[in-house]
Amino acid sequence: MLKKMAFTCLLAIMLIFIVTDLATACTIFTVSSNSSVLFGNNEDYSNPNTYYWVENSQEGRYGGVYFGFDNFWPQGGINEKGLAFDINSLDEIPLNPHPELPSFNDYEGYSILRNCASVEEAIDYVQEFNWGSAMWGQIHVADATGEAVVIGPGIDGELSFTRKPAGDGFLVSTNFNLADAAEQEYGCWRYDIATEMLKRVGNEEQLSVNYVTEVLNAAHIEGAYSNTLYSTVYDLKNGKIFIYYFHQFDEVVELNVTDEILSNKGPVLLSSLFSPATVERASLEQSRYLFRHRLGWALGILGIISALVVVVFLFRLRRKRRARKAV
Numbered sequence: 001m002l003k004k005m006a007f008t009c010l011l012a013i014m015l016i017f018i019v020t021d022l023a024t025a026c027t028i029f030t031v032s033s034n035s036s037v038l039f040g041n042n043e044d045y046s047n048p049n050t051y052y053w054v055e056n057s058q059e060g061r062y063g064g065v066y067f068g069f070d071n072f073w074p075q076g077g078i079n080e081k082g083l084a085f086d087i088n089s090l091d092e093i094p095l096n097p098h099p100e101l102p103s104f105n106d107y108e109g110y111s112i113l114r115n116c117a118s119v120e121e122a123i124d125y126v127q128e129f130n131w132g133s134a135m136w137g138q139i140h141v142a143d144a145t146g147e148a149v150v151i152g153p154g155i156d157g158e159l160s161f162t163r164k165p166a167g168d169g170f171l172v173s174t175n176f177n178l179a180d181a182a183e184q185e186y187g188c189w190r191y192d193i194a195t196e197m198l199k200r201v202g203n204e205e206q207l208s209v210n211y212v213t214e215v216l217n218a219a220h221i222e223g224a225y226s227n228t229l230y231s232t233v234y235d236l237k238n239g240k241i242f243i244y245y246f247h248q249f250d251e252v253v254e255l256n257v258t259d260e261i262l263s264n265k266g267p268v269l270l271s272s273l274f275s276p277a278t279v280e281r282a283s284l285e286q287s288r289y290l291f292r293h294r295l296g297w298a299l300g301i302l303g304i305i306s307a308l309v310v311v312v313f314l315f316r317l318r319r320k321r322r323a324r325k326a327v
Helices: 002-022 108-115 119-126 189-198 209-218 257-262 276-326
Strands: 025-033 036-045 050-055 064-069 076-079 084-094 134-142 148-153 159-163 169-173 227-235 240-245 248-256
Touching: 025 084, 025 134, 025 189, 025 209, 036 076, 036 084, 036 209, 050 257, 064 108, 064 257, 076 108, 084 108, 084 148, 108 119, 108 134, 119 134, 119 148, 134 169, 148 169, 159 169, 169 189, 189 209, 209 227, 209 240, 209 248, 240 257, 240 276, 248 257, 248 276
Parallel strands: none
Antiparallel strands: 025 036, 025 169, 036 227, 050 064, 064 076, 076 084, 084 134, 134 148, 148 159, 227 240, 240 248
16 A cells, blocks of 8 residues: 555656656747738747758749757748748647548648748648648748738648738737637637737837747746747748847847858757857756756655655554554
8 A cells, every 4th residue: 555655656746747847838929010020939848959950942942941959850930932830739639631632741841831932822732731630739820911820620620720810910829729719718828928918019019029029038938848949030021030049038140031041051050149148048047947856856756755754654653553452
């Protein structure tokens, strides 16, 4: 019985820490106002090895700039036509397979940016393929006209398309399925704060890179293993990218999409773009969070051991009392 109790306690605390460590989150939004269109993203995860890389234009394929980790599987990007995408992770959601359609030859994000110049083209394009029997995310896509859509799993098992209202306005996605009204009821503080701040655009706030950066800052996350590792703002009309490192929004690096696509540079480590002071602050912050996390592990295990010692002591005390009464 004591062994079973000990195992249960240890399993519970391990699950708590594991779930906390592996939590992934991303905040993505498109906002348009007065002919400006900006696309914001916080990339929230655990792998600090973040990069950007370039695909040159080729006949029949648009060039693009992509962001992600050291597996070079793109988490987001923008192409030469001003079409951008990024991804929110979701729990596995079943889809109706369509074996009569071809499967993607490559990752969907690559395929969309290589072959499409607008949201309308992307919507038509993705419906030509078999997405398999499940999805683990939703893809937020936006273009230079201000159109935006979140492509994800519908409650009917088919692809869903949640559109940004036409004209000025915004579309926000985080880590719940926008196509499922029941999931929206659970709420997400990052979704809520981004929505409330973007409602101010056109009223008391003007749309600017600086204001979008404030929204990203307000929605960023911090922790031992899950952090906002980088943030990007794409100016879709002017072909510019603004990059922030490890939720430190006081230093920004600006890239020109056309110039990058014309270059032949290899993958670029994001930390190499920033000042040593910014990179050092990020490293120190990560170290502090890791120390607190490990301290929490140690205290948690110590607490379990202490509790078990008390249980054993009380159990033995009770047995002794029963033995005395039996005499």
